[in-house]
Amino acid sequence: MKDVAEAAGVALKTVSRVVNGETTVAPETLGRVQAAIDRLGYRRNEGARQLRQGRSQAIGLVVRDIADPFFAAIGKAVETRAEEDDLVVMIGSSHDDPARERDVALGFTARRPNALILAPIAKRQDYLLPDISDGLAVCAVDRPAQGIACDAVLSDNAVGIRLAVEHLLKQGHRRIGYLGDDPAVFTARERVTAFRAVMAEHGVPVDEHEVRLGSPSPEFVTSVMRTMLDESDPVTALITGNNRITLEVLKRHPSLPAALVAFDDLELAELLRPGLTVVAQDPEAIGRTAMSLLSDRLAEPLREPREIRVPVRLIPRGSGETLLR
Amino acid sequence: MKDVAEAAGVALKTVSRVVNGETTVAPETLGRVQAAIDRLGYRRNEGARQLRQGRSQAIGLVVRDIADPFFAAIGKAVETRAEEDDLVVMIGSSHDDPARERDVALGFTARRPNALILAPIAKRQDYLLPDISDGLAVCAVDRPAQGIACDAVLSDNAVGIRLAVEHLLKQGHRRIGYLGDDPAVFTARERVTAFRAVMAEHGVPVDEHEVRLGSPSPEFVTSVMRTMLDESDPVTALITGNNRITLEVLKRHPSLPAALVAFDDLELAELLRPGLTVVAQDPEAIGRTAMSLLSDRLAEPLREPREIRVPVRLIPRGSGETLLR
DNA sequence: CGCCGAGAAGATAACGTTGTCACCCGTGAC
DNA sequence: GTCACGGGTGACAACGTTATCTTCTCGGCG
Incomplete structure (x- = not known):
């Protein structure tokens, strides 16, 4: 900037004014400065x-795994919105490790971003309190944060499960198995709770052996599937609570002897045979919504935290519309 | 830092020394300073x-689309490596728009990252020249950069096509169609060139009607497929040159009357029936390798640019092992 | 006993911006 | 002719670090 000022024969401050598009610069001066900027290839540091302004015009995004299509889609939406405001996106993965979530998030906040979006894993996010009181806007996605007051954008898990259950009930299924993730995971809890509630609402009894939660390991899924399908009175339909479980199920049982509705879409779901019936989340909407909440909060830091539920939809493709036996 | 110094009763510089883990601090002083840091919740800006050091301990990553699993996997590898060195990853998508590639890349370099990884789209990347001579390390991935001297990490497209072709030839196929991306795309050119070369090497004539390049639109793929499959002497095997084309082909023809080998793996490829035979690239290796090249270059800025080819492998899953008719 | 060197700590000046204030000059009002 | 005003410009300090140089205090050695 000093060099540009010298080349244009003006003061440093005038160059700053030009660079920031301030209007109080005479057209003739502006031209000289612009020319010098172009000639020297100057770009603002x-x-x-x-350092001067306090915020780095960046936003941090901490997800579970950027290679997971769900989070990659959130990232895409965030990035698209960010670019409109000339914000840079810093992205990092927690890999489901609470300590890593904290390290990555604090590594971001040390860069003083305007905002932070995170998919919480740790029990509490109170390590962000100093930054929040320092003006950082925070928004949780996929799960709510604990220990801090912040906005949150979540999928409408309850409605999603309702869609799945009622879709199956409508076809006459009565014995519906539910296979969900570890109950330590917030979304897993929400979904299985909704499952029980909707079944009860329709007066359909739930056999506790047919509601199984656990981490989506091959062993777990295999053993659970055996008990659900091989018993004397097997389930006629199955709901899988997330896509890692769905994948395991499909790998073990390419042609499942039960109807299947999966929570979470899969890229090639329509190419499978039968096509996979899913409750699709809308990760792009989640990312967009988070960005909107954050820009509201930056404009008005003290507003009440909001929790927004993003709609999900059922996409029937075959696997959930058959096999009543 | 000033506050911490005051709280610990030492000078600013001593706090700086502690924060940077310098060894010339007396254990007793170090304790006092650490305590003050913890008490005040201080973290370095x-x-x-x-500003002081010139580099921001960040790396920029410009890909075509972070929601594309291939680039998401590269991102994951880059991020994993970056975290080991306490580097932050800024990520952005060009969406195949040369102007946007430039804007995103320059937006990153304005933050003075240590290094930039990009998947080039634009004809030339010479807009990076000022930053490079300023010490920025650059590495191209997926395609080489033009107009700048920089490292590059590319898939071994020629070997991949060779694997695909020879796999099909070994089963007796002689009429093999090739369906590739727009020849404006570097990888598309490399792959189709390799296709012709390997076919020639084996003395198998190539009918020019059966080598078709174009953007992977539904219209293009549909029309091309018609001519390849419906003519009096149809192809018995098909190679698709990237995964968007593969997807279109599979959507049109869930049960293809020809053997199929696809370049690029797909998430659910093994769950399809028949399973999709692919030439799988190794995006994680691409990301890791790029990071290695960059750390070499940062250590030794003037070294010769290197181009590294990352191995690919053929994964037979069924679609490429059948249907000779 | 004086000197030197090493180990520990501090003072100060940058790094490249922007916010604040001050200045200059011409114009229009009184 | 004086004054207020505002558009255009500049000087200077500050943001939070780190690099360089200096200072101080010991202990050991000639």
Whole structure:
């Protein structure tokens, strides 16, 4: 900036004014400065700017795994919105490790981003309190945060499960198995709770042997599937609570002897035979919504935290519409 | 840092020494300073550090689309490596738009990252020249960059096509169709060139009507498939040159009357029936390798640019092992 | 006993911006 | 002719670090 000022024969401050598009610069001066900027290939040092202004025009995004299509889609939406405001997106994965979530998040906040979006894993996110009181806007996605007051954008798990259950009930299924993730996971709890509630609402009894929760390991899924399908009175339909479980189920049983509705879409779901009937979440909407909440909060830091539920929809493709036996 | 110094009764510089783990601090002083840091919840302002040191301990990653599993996997590998060195990853998508590639990349370099990884789209990347001579390390992935001297990490497209072709030839196929992306795309050119070369090497004539390149639109794929499959002497095997094309083909023809080998793996490829035979790239290796090249280059900025080819492998799953008719 | 060197700590000046204030000059009102 | 005003510009300090140089205090050695 100093060099540009010298080349254009103006003061440093005038160059700053030009770079920031301030209007109080005479057209003739502006032209000279612009020319000097172009000639010297000058570009503002964002780090210095951040130091002066306090915020780095960046947003941090901490997800479970950026290679997971669900989170990759959130990332895409966030990035698209961020670019409109000339914000840079820093992205990192927690890999389901609470300590890593914290390290990655704090690594981001040390760069003083305007906002932080995170998919919480740890029990509490109170390590963010100092940054929040320092003006950081925070939004949780996929699961709510604990120990801090912040906005949250979640899928409408309850409605999703309702869609799945009622879809199966409508076809006459009465023995519906539910296979969900570890109850330590918030979404797993929400979904299985909804499952029980909707079944009860329709007066359909639930056999406790047919509601099974656990981490989606091959062993767990295999053993659970055996008990659900091989018993004397097997289930006629199955709901899988997330896509890692769905994948395990499909790998073990390419042609499942029961109807299947999966929570979470899969990329090639329509190419399978039968096509996979899913409750699809809308990760792009989650990312977009999070960005909207954050820009509201940056405009009005003290507003009440909001929790927004993003709609899900049922996509019938075959696997959930057959096999009543 | 000033507050911490005051609280610990030492000078600013001593706090700096502690924060940076310098060894010339008396154990007793170190204890006092650490205590003050913890008590005040102090964390270093990375922006100020960057300003002083010139580099922001970040790396920029510009891909075509972070929601594309191939690039998401590259991102994951990059992030994993970056975290080991306490580097932050800024990620952005060009969406195949040269102007956007440039804007995103320059938006990153304005933050003075240590290194930039990009999947080039634009004809030339010479807009990076000022930053490179300023010490930025650059590495191209997926395709080489033009107009700048930089490292590159690419899939071994030629070997991949060779594997595909020879796999089909070994089963007796002689009429093999090739369906590739727009020849404006570097990888598309490399792959189709390899196809012709390997076919020639084996003395198998190639009918020019059966080598078709174009953007993977439904219309293009549908029309091309018709001519390849419906003519009097149809192809008995098909190679698709990237996964968007593969997807279109599979959507049109769930049960293809020809053997199929696809370049690029798909998430559920093994669950399809028949399973999809693919030439799988190794995006994680691409990301890791790029990071290695960059750390070499940061250590030795003037070394010769290197181009590394990452091995690919053929995964037979059924679609490429049948249907000779 | 004086000196030197090493180990520990501090003072100060940058790094590249932007916010604040001050200045200059011409114009229009009184 | 004076004054207030505002558009255009500049000087300077500050943001939070770190690099460089300096200072101080010991202990050991000639």
